[in-house]
Amino acid sequence: MRLHDLAGPELQWDEFLALHRASMPVGQLLESLNAQSASDVYQDTSPPLHHLIIHFANMLSGSDFMARLPGALFGVLSLLMLYLVGKAFIDERSGLCAALYGALLQFHLFYSRYMRWYVFFYVFALLSLLCFKRLVDRPSGRTIVAYGLATAAMLYSSYIAAPFVLAQMLFTAGLALALWRSPETRRDAWRVSRTHFLGLALAGVLYLPQLQGQLVAFHTFYREGGNPIDYYRIGKALREMTIYFRDSDFTGTGLILLLMGCGIARMYRTRPKRDFWLILLFCLVPTVAAFGINVQTQITAKYLVGWFFAILIFTGAGVVHVADSLVGLLLPKGSRRTRGLATAAALALVVFASGANLDYGPFYRGWSLTYSDWSRHLLAARQDADWLMLENNRGKKVILRHEVGNAFRFFENVFDHGYKRFHFVSHKGGQQPPGLMPTFTKPQSDETLLFARGGVASRAPIQVMPGADGRFIFTDNFETLAFYETIYEACNVAPDFDGRTLSRFNLDDPGYALWKLVQPAGGSFRTLRVSLETWLHNKIRNETPDARLVVSAGQDPASLRPLATIDLAAFAAKSPELAAPFSTGSFNLPVSLEVPWADPDVPMFIRLDLLGGRHVAFADISSIRFEASCQPGEPSVDAALAVLGNIEANARVIPWSEGQAILGDTALHVFTFNDARYPPPGSNAPTTWQSAAALARFTAAHPGLAPVTIVSDAANQPAFAVYDPRLARSELELPAGRQCLVAWQGETPQSFGGLSYVGPTMRPTLRLGEQTIAIPLSVPAGSEVRLNPGGLGMVSFSPLFTDDAFNLFNMVRRENLFYCDNFLSCLEDKPCLAQYVFASELPIKGLRVTLYPAVKNDRPNYVRVFYGVNDIDARNVLIDFSERNTHDATSAYEGITRETRFDRGVKVLFVGLDLSGRGARAHSDEKYTMRFEVLLDASSLPSPTIEQSPVAVSQDSESKETMALWLDTRPIPIEQLWKLR
Numbered sequence: 001m002r003l004h005d006l007a008g009p010e011l012q013w014d015e016f017l018a019l020h021r022a023s024m025p026v027g028q029l030l031e032s033l034n035a036q037s038a039s040d041v042y043q044d045t046s047p048p049l050h051h052l053i054i055h056f057a058n059m060l061s062g063s064d065f066m067a068r069l070p071g072a073l074f075g076v077l078s079l080l081m082l083y084l085v086g087k088a089f090i091d092e093r094s095g096l097c098a099a100l101y102g103a104l105l106q107f108h109l110f111y112s113r114y115m116r117w118y119v120f121f122y123v124f125a126l127l128s129l130l131c132f133k134r135l136v137d138r139p140s141g142r143t144i145v146a147y148g149l150a151t152a153a154m155l156y157s158s159y160i161a162a163p164f165v166l167a168q169m170l171f172t173a174g175l176a177l178a179l180w181r182s183p184e185t186r187r188d189a190w191r192v193s194r195t196h197f198l199g200l201a202l203a204g205v206l207y208l209p210q211l212q213g214q215l216v217a218f219h220t221f222y223r224e225g226g227n228p229i230d231y232y233r234i235g236k237a238l239r240e241m242t243i244y245f246r247d248s249d250f251t252g253t254g255l256i257l258l259l260m261g262c263g264i265a266r267m268y269r270t271r272p273k274r275d276f277w278l279i280l281l282f283c284l285v286p287t288v289a290a291f292g293i294n295v296q297t298q299i300t301a302k303y304l305v306g307w308f309f310a311i312l313i314f315t316g317a318g319v320v321h322v323a324d325s326l327v328g329l330l331l332p333k334g335s336r337r338t339r340g341l342a343t344a345a346a347l348a349l350v351v352f353a354s355g356a357n358l359d360y361g362p363f364y365r366g367w368s369l370t371y372s373d374w375s376r377h378l379l380a381a382r383q384d385a386d387w388l389m390l391e392n393n394r395g396k397k398v399i400l401r402h403e404v405g406n407a408f409r410f411f412e413n414v415f416d417h418g419y420k421r422f423h424f425v426s427h428k429g430g431q432q433p434p435g436l437m438p439t440f441t442k443p444q445s446d447e448t449l450l451f452a453r454g455g456v457a458s459r460a461p462i463q464v465m466p467g468a469d470g471r472f473i474f475t476d477n478f479e480t481l482a483f484y485e486t487i488y489e490a491c492n493v494a495p496d497f498d499g500r501t502l503s504r505f506n507l508d509d510p511g512y513a514l515w516k517l518v519q520p521a522g523g524s525f526r527t528l529r530v531s532l533e534t535w536l537h538n539k540i541r542n543e544t545p546d547a548r549l550v551v552s553a554g555q556d557p558a559s560l561r562p563l564a565t566i567d568l569a570a571f572a573a574k575s576p577e578l579a580a581p582f583s584t585g586s587f588n589l590p591v592s593l594e595v596p597w598a599d600p601d602v603p604m605f606i607r608l609d610l611l612g613g614r615h616v617a618f619a620d621i622s623s624i625r626f627e628a629s630c631q632p633g634e635p636s637v638d639a640a641l642a643v644l645g646n647i648e649a650n651a652r653v654i655p656w657s658e659g660q661a662i663l664g665d666t667a668l669h670v671f672t673f674n675d676a677r678y679p680p681p682g683s684n685a686p687t688t689w690q691s692a693a694a695l696a697r698f699t700a701a702h703p704g705l706a707p708v709t710i711v712s713d714a715a716n717q718p719a720f721a722v723y724d725p726r727l728a729r730s731e732l733e734l735p736a737g738r739q740c741l742v743a744w745q746g747e748t749p750q751s752f753g754g755l756s757y758v759g760p761t762m763r764p765t766l767r768l769g770e771q772t773i774a775i776p777l778s779v780p781a782g783s784e785v786r787l788n789p790g791g792l793g794m795v796s797f798s799p800l801f802t803d804d805a806f807n808l809f810n811m812v813r814r815e816n817l818f819y820c821d822n823f824l825s826c827l828e829d830k831p832c833l834a835q836y837v838f839a840s841e842l843p844i845k846g847l848r849v850t851l852y853p854a855v856k857n858d859r860p861n862y863v864r865v866f867y868g869v870n871d872i873d874a875r876n877v878l879i880d881f882s883e884r885n886t887h888d889a890t891s892a893y894e895g896i897t898r899e900t901r902f903d904r905g906v907k908v909l910f911v912g913l914d915l916s917g918r919g920a921r922a923h924s925d926e927k928y929t930m931r932f933e934v935l936l937d938a939s940s941l942p943s944p945t946i947e948q949s950p951v952a953v954s955q956d957s958e959s960k961e962t963m964a965l966w967l968d969t970r971p972i973p974i975e976q977l978w979k980l981r
Contacts, residue, residue: 002072002112007065010372015115022054034213035614046117049156075112075119081126090317098316104354124154139195148202155207167285172196219542237301252355263317283310319349374442375403376980383966391426392498412505414490417458419651424452431497433480435706443927455708455724456484458650461516463642466630474626488516503620512609519600520637528595531625536571537586538616547613553595555602640719664745669723671695730964734955744949751943754972756786757965760957769951776841781810788971789943793936801924812837822925835912843905846935850897852928853881856919863920868910
């Protein structure tokens with residue numbers, strides 16, 4: 001149960017948090033958790049034990065299965081510990097029933113499959129309890145060591161361990177006091193106190209390396225005052241831990257409370273009172289502490305571990321008590337047969353008490369696709385861009401690196417100044433630089449993600465030339481792409497557009513930014529003023545942050561001179577409240593520095609190092625400003641031409657030809673806004689551009705396309721516009737029957753390793769000059785086709801049941817269908833059918849379906865996905881959803897993904913939806929999208945080749961649609977796309 005489809009559900013954010021830490025080198029892992037360093041996922045409220053276990057498991061395999069496997073194994077081990085605790089404190093049968101109840105509970109099952117600290121703590125907390133009992137009952141050196149080791153492991157598993165240790169201490173104090181009252185047992189009182197103290201001392205010594213982490217976590221997360229008593233949340237937690245893991249009613253919880261009461265009564269009457277009080281304290285004290293200590297989070301079931309232990313242990317004792325009582329009414333007590341029958345009855349009662357919890361269908365479906373869904377979109381659109389830029393350099397970067405691997409380059413390092421086309425990822429309401437082309441919107445359960453495409457044309461180094469007032473001013477407030485246009489070198493830094501700052505891209509490592517400034521020949525700037533708005537963020541109480549900024553300058557980049565170190569003392573000088581132990585938050589400090597420029601003929605370098613920092617805090621800047629005033633007689637230089645010269649030196653600038661598309665290496669087009677202002681192209685001017693009239697024709701041919709950058713003159717007026725036409729759409733838009741002239745920017749002939757298209761659905765034919773390539777596919781309208789000639793191919797089809805996207809005519813068969821509110825259902829109250837066909841001369845190797853079904857519980861309803869090979873009437877059921885309860889497909893728990901592979905290549909594949917009637921529905925919209933994916937063997941497909949440039953390209957198909965075509969010299973990552981789900 002705990003290993004089934006363990007890698008199926010995608011990782012959730014808390015699991016990414018744990019995996020990010022676990023992926024660090026051991027030394028860095030321990031330091032980052034011990035000091036709560038300003039990691040990308042810094043708010044981790046647990047010690048390092050489970051991170052270390054996951055770390056070493058990942059050394060065997062880097063898969064999600066291996067990362068979750070330790071939790072699953074420890075979940076099973078915690079059931080063994082439940083059995084041993086039940087046996088030691090009550091009897092063997094009670095321990096067996098407690099373990100069985102835990103094994104069946106979806107609550108325990110979920111946290112056994114969740115890559116966090118929970119089940120690791122279950123194991124070591126129960127082990128500490130068991131060792132403590134043996135320490136009290138039979139003290140010895142061996143039991144002291146066992147208790148010390150178990151308690152240390154418990155402390156290293158979670159910071160909630162402290163109340164469990166407190167419960168043991170309270171028990172020892174109470175027992176010692178009771179023993180002290182009688183002179184005959186006073187030696188026993190000393191013995192109990194001494195042995196427990198020695199065990200605690202051993203655990204404390206072992207925990208000393210993590211004590212700093214405990215204090216830092218306390219200062220970071222704990223607040224004064226307790227959590228409010230919310231009876232609904234208490235009841236919800238009880239329901240989750242006893243019957244229903246998901247939201248539902250409270251049916252069945254009363255039976256569990258009754259059984260717990262029976263178990264408490266049985267233990268109180270039949271077991272030594274000190275065992276009863278020990279187990280009660282061990283479960284009760286941490287539960288009370290959870291409400292008495294505020295850790296900046298709502299009290300939920302997963303934090304009420306003591307209460308969960310009580311439910312399991314006392315329910316196990318209760319079912320045995322009830323079974324013994326019932327069997328004792330029928331058979332004589334004390335016989336072996338009676339005992340065996342009572343045990344069987346107790347186990348049966350555990351299963352009965354589990355009730356609806358035994359419906360594991362919804363549980364194993366897991367949550368709907370989120371991270372992998374939008375990661376899939378980026379990976380599928382890789383042909384549009386090689387780079388990724390993020391609105392915020394924190395969580396999404398960790399997710400993307402896990403999901404898409406090395407398919408993209410991130411913008412943390414800038415050492416080459418070539419043109420960069422990128423995808424931009426932000427969220428609704430977030431910040432993004434101007435000039436980007438929106439491409440895709442993806443609603444999620446907790447946010448709406450926005451995707452755009454843009455480009456950066458480097459104009460580095462910065463040209464230091466006077467404006468109309470004789471002054472040079474350069475400012476970057478990190479709201480535009482100016483940083484990437486003007487930075488000379490950058491390592492592990494990037495603009496955070498959400499916070500409008502320049503900060504470290506990876507907070508675990510230092511970073512720097514290096515600006516290069518040059519004067520024109522004969523320039524006379526002798527002093528440069530550098531102004532910064534610096535910030536110290538996330539200081540936590542009682543801790544001294546060591547994050548800092550260092551500003552250096554000089555004319556030799558290999559030996560720059562430090563000008564200022566901006567650390568806690570510098571911030572505290574402006575903000576005295578920062579020095580107070582309990583101060584928290586963010587603090588600002590403006591910094592202004594004079595930089596002498598001894599030789600204006602030699603470039604000036606300004607370097608900013610972002611360093612630190614432990615204790616969560618990190619430093620960054622919200623603006624940088626370079627300013628200088630020229631001396632009289634400064635030579636007149638055309639600032640716009642100088643900047644344009646830099647752009648041309650860093651990127652390929654070529655003329656735009658109307659009616660001709662550009663393939664191959666990225667090329668930019670430059671147009672002037674004013675022909676009279678600049679000499680014509682081809683003169684002695686250092687750059688090549690096109691006229692204002694050509695700009696008008698270009699913008700008419702590319703409506704809505706934003707320029708990559710605008711170059712301004714000395715008066716800050718627009719002078720040149722730089723464009724990349726491929727930001728607006730696919731590489732080629734090919735109407736059926738019409739030719740497009742294509743110029744290849746590179747050596748010919750050139751073969752393409754991958755092609756993808758949207759448009760023609762009926763056997764399109766592609767012509768490149770004299771070469772003709774027939775694509776032997778007939779697919780439903782709206783499909784996206786990706787093919788690697790000589791390799792794999794994939795067809796993705798996502799029918800939407802919305803007003804603006806529903807297409808009844810892309811089905812090969814339809815019966816009694818009706819759609820409304822993003823659902824496909826049946827028009828009349830009888831079965832209905834929607835069937836699609838994928839026909840291919842390229843062998844079909846596999847099928848994968850993602851479905852969001854819902855049924856009503858008024859009768860046996862069902863939603864089925866079936867497929868047929870070469871036969872429209874064949875029915876091989878891939879998904880059969882027929883649960884007898886209502887499910888809301890707008891919840892985050894409705895995604896079902898199933899796949900099948902075909903041993904021999906299939907030529908015609910029918911895929912259909914079969915619904916039982918009005919009570920059955922299939923959901924599909926932009927948020928939760930039904931998807932059919934067909935895997936192809938494209939090894940027989942010839943590779944498109946451009947023999948010469950320019951070349952005429954066209955397409956024809958039976959459906960006479962316009963083809964949006966991408967050609968890439970590299971193969972499309974289809975294997976990786978297929979694995980993402």
